Structures are given as structure tokens and as C-alpha cells.
Amino acid sequence: MRRSSLVLALLAGSLLAGVANAQTAKLRIMETSDLHTNLVNYDYYKDAEAHDFGFSKTATVIRQTRAEVQNSLLIDCGDLLQGTPLADYVAKVKGLKEGEVHPMYAAMNALGYDVASFGNHEFNYGLPFIENAVKGAKFPYSAANIFKGSTQEHWSRPYVMLERTFKDDTGADQKMKIAVISAVPPQIMQWDKGHLEGKLNTTDIIDAVEKMVPVVRQAGADLVIVAAHTGIGIPDTKKGDMAENVGYALTLLPGIDVVLTGHQHLSFPGGFKDLPNTDATRGLVNGKPVSMPGFWGSHLGVIDIQLAKKDGKWTVADAASTLRPISKRDENRKIVPLVENDAEVMAMAKQIHEETLKYIRAPFGKIEAPIFSYFSLVQDDPSVQIVSDAQIWYAKKALKGTKYESLPILSAAAPFKAGGRGGANYYTDVAAGEIAIKNANDLYLYPNTLQIVTMNGAGVREWLEMSVGIFNKIDATKTEPQNVIDNGFPSFNFDVIDGVTYEVDLTQARRYDNDGKLVAADARRIKNLSFGGKPIDDKQEFVVVTNNYRASGGGKFPGVDGKNVILQSPDENRQVLIDYISEKKTVNPSADKNWSFAKVGKPVTIVFDSSATAEKYLGNIKGSSKIGDGENGFVRYGLKLD
Template sequence: MRTRSLVGLFLAGSLLTTPVLAQQVTAKLRLLQTTDLHTSLLNYDYYRDAEDNTVGLSKVATLIRQARTEAPNSLLIDNGDLLQGNPLGDYIAKVKGLKDGDTHPMYMAMNLIGYDAASLGNHEFNFGLPFLDTALKGAKFPSVSANIFETDGNTHRFKPYVILDRTVKDTGGKEHPIKIAVIGLTTPQIVQWDKAHLDGKIVTKDIVATAEAIVPEVKAKGADLIILAAHTGIGTDQVKSGDMAENAGWALTKVPGIHAVLTGHQHLTFPGQFKDLAGADAAKGTINGVPIAMPGFWGSHLGVFDLELTKTDGGWSVTSGTSSIRPIYKLDENRKRVPLVDNQPDIVAAVTPVHEEVLKYIRAPFGKVAAPIYSYFALVQDDPSVQIVSDAQVWYAQKALKGTKYENLPILSAAAPFKAGGRGGPDYYTDVPAGEIAIKNAADLYLYPNTVQMVTLTGAGVREWLEMSAGQFKQIDPNKSDPQDLVDTSFPTFNFDIIDGVTYEVDVTQPKRYDNDGKLVAPDARRIKNLAFQGKPIDDKQDFVIVTNNYRASGGGKFPGLDGKNIILQAPDENRQALIDFITEQKSVNPSADKNWRFAKTGKPVTLAFESGAKAEAFLASNPALTKLGDGQNGFVRYGLKLD
């Protein structure tokens, strides 16, 4: 009994002196993401001058409101490419303008919705730094980007990150403070793509290396949760720190200490696409165990992250996390696009005045075209929508080079089809009837606010440029009689340059000489055949001036021989403005294609299959070799081009 009493006293004393463990606290945090809105403020397509229920921040705002009601704690972040993308963006930047005290319509809407932070995208720089600086003043939330520096390479040009002091309700309803760091990252190629605006003004650094350096810094400042708002694509598992990669999302999931990665830029979706990528879990919305999302473009989807948080004496930690995306429309059984949500009324009311200004702007005529302009077959034959751009660029170059040492060099023009279906859907084509042409049509023909630039290349360089461009196509087997898919959808159509002023054929029975990143993968392969200038085989040593845009001239698309070093003229005018001026001066132009390129004969009858819009059928007569094959996917129609 005495022994038991001593033991009892010992145990009682132990209980009295042992500290009581802190109770574990759990909470849920919902992170909401938009990306690549590209001034798609309302559900409206300014190029077709019609309502479009597949786009619009006004639609996403409804999804945001719904998602917020489902979660006690939420945060809303935009991932960049806000200020450029359609005539609304151009109108604000180039026509109406912004002055101190003005609020850009995109920020007006986002302020109403209640964003917590935003990162900068590459297209934020299309109108120059002064415009961007003025626009940012109208945002009632911080915009961040950590890998953009002053020319000293050490001073951040923009706020690199923000640590948001917030409170979260735990599962019992009690509030707790939490510090959430949002680190912004931007594609480092902006200094190439917008060289005219940025050269000598900023420098950029690698996305992944920057994240690796910044994460410990925000951790040391007390951040409980670290989010990377990275305007970059997901890319591949081959990207490493220091690569200066354009698409580095996968690599960012490997950065120690981060809890969620927001991506965009590629105009794709995750979860959805990238499901076969190493480490990807489409069901959970993670890559390498880290929640990551890419919610489409133009307001097509809302990204939704759900994080489980635990708080102990050591602070907050993330015990699990998932991501998903919510669309604003769906395809019904007849492949028609059906809206899933309505517009948010307060957003519509706030921006309707500027929307009406843009409608007046885009509807103003400035000239006439003598034939219809369409891009339904732009990937399989010489095309009027590309032809008229090339004609305008040559016209502009002839004037700009007069009196210079280059005025006697032959001028070629490189232009690509911008609206050719693809990710934009079955209505994403240029279709301008003959007759008066308006501003909306010019914007339709040339989507981007690129500026005119000119480079010099030899005939051999022209050949390599076209070889890279021919990467648009898959390799065809001439021994197969069944229709064969022609178009490689992983190759962006804006990289399918047609060079006007020379004639050539494309042999799609040959493998690609270059891969999509400009790497020489088949040194013995030659798809470009019978390349000629003025009816004679091109002289590989002859010098040419090629008029193009700032993106391509500065290395955009990674074309061989184009790295910004052979630029001879950086014009202040946009390619689109050159097109408008060309038509205005001519008063009436004929945009019919001159048929300077075609596919090489295959020796045996083959059918090259491709998809286009349903309205393409009206133009089949333009080429007797074109036929309709049947229905395609997601509202597209399948067509065929017969070769022999």
C-alpha cells in the first residue's frame, strides 16, 4: 500500500508539472485564380461585333461570387495579361489614353470584384512602361513581379512580392491571423518581345532561380503560406533553374517551401491538359504534390485551389491541397456552346459606358476591300487574310527604307494567320465580306499590337525561316490512301509564317527539320522545295530585307537566324496601323492571295485532313482540291485537301 501511495503521489506530481499541449487548430483556405483575361471584360467579341458567352470577366465574376459563398476563407489573385488582347485594350491605350487619376476599365471591374493581388504578364508591356505605370495606379490591390529589374540588375522594377495580413476562420469558427506571401513572376522574354519599349530600361532574370531566391526571404519575414503567381506556362519536366525558360511551371513545383503555383500564358487548362506530364495528378490538380492550376484564357475558366491548413505552436502548415477549374460554358450534345453562368450585373453596369465607346470605335469604316477576306483555309493554302497584311507591310517598308542604304535590297514580307481556329474554337476565324472595312476588321486581321520591324537575311536564311515555319505540319505517309491529319496542333499558328515575295513548295512527306523550340532535329530533312525569287532559284548568298514584327525579329518563336542582332529598322508604328494606313491610302484594295506557296506533290493520291469552321464550306470553291469530310470535334468541321 505504501508503495502504491508513493507511485500515486509521483504520478500526480508529474501531471501537475507537465505542460498542457496546445490544441491543434485546423482551417480551410480557398484560393481563386484568373489568368490571361486579355481585356475580355464583357462577354463580347469585338471582332465579330457580337455577344460571346465563352469569354468575359463579367461572367467569371459570377463564378467568383459563387465560390466565395462556399468557403469561409478565400483569396483572389489574377495571373497577368490583363491590359492587351482585343480592341477594348487598344482603344484605351492608343485612342482614349490614360492619365493620372484615370482607372483602366479592367482595374475598375477588378476593384469591384475585390482582388487581393495580381502578377504581371508579358502583354502588360505591349504599350510601354509609362502606360503600365499609369494603369497600375488605378488598381486597389498590389501587382507584383520579382524577376524584372532596373538595368543595374539588382533593383526590382516592380514590387517583387506582397505579404498579405489576413485572418482565417478555423473549423470551429474562431478567427486567427495568417500571413500569405504572393510572389509574382513573369516570362523573361519580355525584353525581346517588346524590345522597342524595354531595351535599355529593364532586365529580366530566370523565373525558377528568382523563386528559389525569394522564397527564403518571405519565409524569414514571417510568411505562413507562400503562393507563386507565375505568368508562365506549365512547360515540361525538362526545365531547370537558370534555363531562362518561357514555360517553367513544372519546375516551380520543385521549389522548396511553396504551397501553390498559379500558371497561365499558354492559354491551356490544368487540371485538364498536361495530364500525362511527369508528376501530374489530374484528379487532385497537383504536379509533384503541389497544387497548380491553369484556368484557360479570356475568362473561360476560374481556377479554384482548396488548401487544408493546420496551426500548432510552430505556426501554420499546409497539410493537403487540391486545384480544379470551373468553366463559364459547356458544349451540349449538339456541340453548341451553352453558358453556365450569367453576367455579374454590377460589373456590366460599371463598364457599359466604355464598352459603348469601343463599339463606336470599331464600327467606323476607313476603306474598301474588293474581295472577301477569310482565314478558314489559312493553314493549307495561300490566304487572303495573310496576303493583305503582307501587302501592307511591303508598302510600309518601301516608304521607310527610301533613302537608306537598304532601299535597293529586295523586300520580302513575313506574316502569319492569327485567327485559325485551334484553341480559340470553331468561330475563331477572320471573315470579312467585300465592301467597306472598319477598324474592327483591321483588328481582326492583325490581333496583336506588334510594331513593324525589319531584318536582313540571306537567301539561305530565308530558307531556314521557312523550314521552321513548316513545323506547322505533321509528316505524311504518301503510301496511305485514307485521310491523314495534317496540322500539328502543338505548333502555334502565329508561328506559321508565310514569306511573300518568294515562291516555294512544302513537302510534308519529309520530317520536321526543327522542333517547336527551334532546335535542329533532322539536319538532312528539307521540307522547303523549289524556293525561288523572281522566277529563279533563290541565291543563298543574296541579301534580302524581310519586314515582320517586333516579336519575330527579336527572337519570338525561336526561329533560326532571328535573335535581334540583324534588325535594321524598328518602326514606331504597329503592323495593324500600317494595314489601316495602307487601305486608307489605296481607298480600295484587292486582298486575293497570290498563291506564292503550295504543298509539293506526293507522287501518289493522298488527302490531307484538317479542321476548320462550319462557315468555311461557303469558300470551298476557292480550291477544287478542297472537300468536306464530315464533322470534327468540339464544333469544328473536318475538311480535306487532295494532293497527288
């Protein structure tokens, strides 16, 4: 053998020996997020068992997934304690006594969670509730961007340092420090202003997390995980934007190894395929593993990491992210369960579940017509109408004897259950006859409180222009069907304002973007806006009944920023609805058709997705028809415009 060949062979052998002797280990990170108190697989609004959500199902997947490996962590990314009648029953009816463990925490304690992040909905019931509830968690929380009062003193610890002993690939014990940094959307100060103003303040997520990374590294962190209640967002999000969804931006920060997200109720890997530098198959964004596990326990996020020790420090050598679902759809789009309920979780939930069933089934009035939301994004809708009727009824009483008594009362309400990210079964459908609390929860999903603002006619017009940003622009020259709904626009920001009449011109560009920025100053979609049968007077003063989320700036509607609030009611909008029906005993929820699409000059077909069940109500919409199957269990419908 020539000398040069011998040297190369010796070097190669040395390198192989080095790799063989290198310390390596595998770590599995499991994530849940946006469980929204779906403790068991039960749809309390339909009063029926479900197979596509429920922590009782996710728990089974957790146990199976954990059993496959030696080393694992289990992390929750927030929006845990609000979202179902069970949540409302615990927080508002039964109450949570000092020292009592919340049912969700009892179940999660049994599953052995390691750490969790707060979500924005954790604050819906007020600060005392969450501060009391979290005492029952046998795992730590952190929040890097929430501070006490007007200070910079953290309300919760800014990060959690987990010290664990894991098995390496040879079976030897290895001690590791894993830092978990969490954060919430800074908008909690708007969305729950009534609960949090003067008590907390928030800062930009990216800035807060970036400041913590060198702190945890200096404290000896071998691995840095960001587990934040934030969506993946868009690439051009920058530090200081106070943005809601910043997962993508977090992957660009040096020193972060893993990013766990939620909030958007979407899935990754699988979704977000068009993002730059993203491998939506392996679940990598800018080379870093990212997870977003759907919602309500529909999936478990799983990130598998290969760790290597170099110069005494553990580093990520390779990683991949996957999702493990609890159900699937068969060839007939029927939901098929993939796992059984976890027996321990079901046993722990039995009593509170039965108490919740009794609570939701109590009738309190009658409705003369069915209430459904299948078409709530394309026509005036009974599920929105009844909320507005109740809000106006309340406002008349509340403003009596005040200086605002003589002002015209309008009501802004939006469809909450309108498919979208909630899935193909996420609609309201209440039959005529007796109505129970379960139906009221169905009609008004969130524990918002009623608020009233003042607004002139011009402001009402701009409010509506922002609202109709949900629609895509339609080309009147095209003969093929055109999709009318922008799925990136949340239905809860599609406010219908009752008390005025108006038309929506789909041939116009949207005037505002999703962040309330004026993007087309000459565009006007709202046509023939009238009050009392006459064109609205831009200077006329109105009062508009809405909720605390919108009144305090939620959704970034122009002119609605909390400065023009004249009444902050302690009553929840949902309770207002219950009280309204209780007093009237019998109500007719049929929509008054105060808005419609403007004529476009020639026949045009717009298409939208809804539930398969919507077909039974097609006769309620003139010119509508079923077109075919959509994606993810939805059905596509068409609507002809002249």
C-alpha cells in the same frame, strides 16, 4: 481486458482526441488569368455578343464561388491590359490620364482582388503606360524576375505578403501570412525590345522564385503561393534555361505550396494528362495543387486547401484544384451560357464599351473579296496576304532614298486567328465591301510595330524551314488520313514569306524544333524556293518586312535575333494596314498562292481542324472535304494530296 489491449485502446483514444483538438482551416484560392481586356462578353471583331468569354461573366462565378466558403483569396496571373479593341482604344486612342483608373482595374477593384501578377502582354504599350495604369489597382503586384536597367534592383516588389484573419473550422479567428511570389516570361525583353531595352532586364523564373522562397519563409509565411504568368511546360525544364513555361518545374521546388499558372491559354485540371506525377482530375502536379483557368475569362480556377496547424505552424494537409466554366457546349456544339453577366461590372463598363463600339465601327475603305482565315494553315490565305501587301507598300516608302532602296522586298506575316488554343470560333471572317477598324483589329491582333531586317537567300530558306515546323511529317505509304498540324506549334510562328514562291514537302522531317534548335540537319521541307521565277540565290541580299516580335528574336527563328534590323518603325503593323487600305480606298485581298504543298507521289489525305463556318468556303480549296466533328467544337476537314 488484457493489459496490452487496454494500452492500445488508451493510445487510440488519445490520438483521436488530438485530432479532434487540432486546429484546422479551409482556404479557397480563386484564379483568373489571360483576361486580355475582355471586360464584357463581347466579340469586337465580330461586333456581336459572346457567351464563352468575358470578365462580366467570370465576375458572377467569382461571387458565387466566394459565397460558398468563409475564407478565400482572389488572384490574377496576368495578360490583363492588352488583347481587344477596347484595350487599344484605352491605350492608344483615348489614353489613360494620370489618376484615371483603367476600366479593367475598376471592375477588378469592385470584385476585391487580393494580388496580381504582370503578364508579358502588359508591356505591349510601353513601360510608361503600365506604370501609370497599375496605380489604379487597389491590389498589389509583384515580379521576382524583373529588374531596373542593367541592375539587380527589382522593378516591382519581388513578392507580396498578405496578412489575413481567417476562420478556422471551429469558427475561431486565425491570423495567417500568405506569401505570393510572381514572375513573367523573361522573353519580354525580346518581345517588347523596343519598349524595354535599356530600361529593364529579366532573369530565369525558376531561379528568381527559388531565391524568394527562403526569404518569405523567414518573414513568417504560413503558405507560399507562386502566381506566375507562365505555362505548365514540360518535366525536363531546368533552372537557368530562361524557359517560358515552367509551372511543372516550380512544383518541384521545396517550400512552395501552390502554383498558379497561365500564359498558354490552356486548362488545368483537365489538360496535361500525360505529365508524370500528375493527377489531372484533382489538379495536382508532384503532389501540389496547380491551376490554369483557360483564357479571356472562360473559367475560374479554384483551389481548395485543407490547412492544419502543427507545432505552431500551418501546413497543407490536403488540396484539390477544379475549374468553373462560364459556358458549355450542348449536343449540337452550340455554346450555352451557364451564368448571367455581373450587373455591377456591366454598369461600370457601359460607357467605355459604347465608346469602343463607336471606334471599331468607323469604315475606312473597301475590299473586293472576303477575307477569312479558316484554311490559313493549309493554303496561302487572304488574311495573311493583305497584311503582307500592306507591309511591302510601307517598306517601299520607308526605304526610298536609303542604301537599301534597290534591294528586293519580301514580307513575313503569319495567321493570328487560326483556331488552336483560341477555340473553334477564333478565325477571321470579313465580308467583301466596306471595312471598318473592327476588321483591321481582326486581321492584325497585336499592337506590334513594323520592323525591317536584312537577310540573304540562305537565311530566307532557313526562316521558312523554321516556319513550316508547324506541320507533322506525313507518311506517303499510308492510305488512312493523317493529321497535318502540330497543335503545339503556335500559328503566329507560321510565317508565310511573300515575294518568293515555294513548296512544302510534308514527307520530310522538321529541320528545327519549336525552340529553333537544328534537330535534323539533312531534312529540307522547303522545295523549289524561287525569286523572280528563278531558284533563289543563297547569297543575294533581301530586305524582309516583319514585326518587332519576330525581328527581335521572338519565336527563336534562325538568323533573326535583332542584329540585322535596319528599320524600327514607330508605326504599328495594324495601323500600317489601315493606312494602306485608306490610301488605296479599294483593295483585293485575294491570296497570290505563292506557296503550296509539294506532290507526294501518290494520293494521300491530310486532315486539319477548323470552324464549322469554314464549310461555306470549301470550294476555295481543290480536293478538300468535310470529314466530321473534331473536339471542343472544331470540325475536321480533309485535303487530298497527289
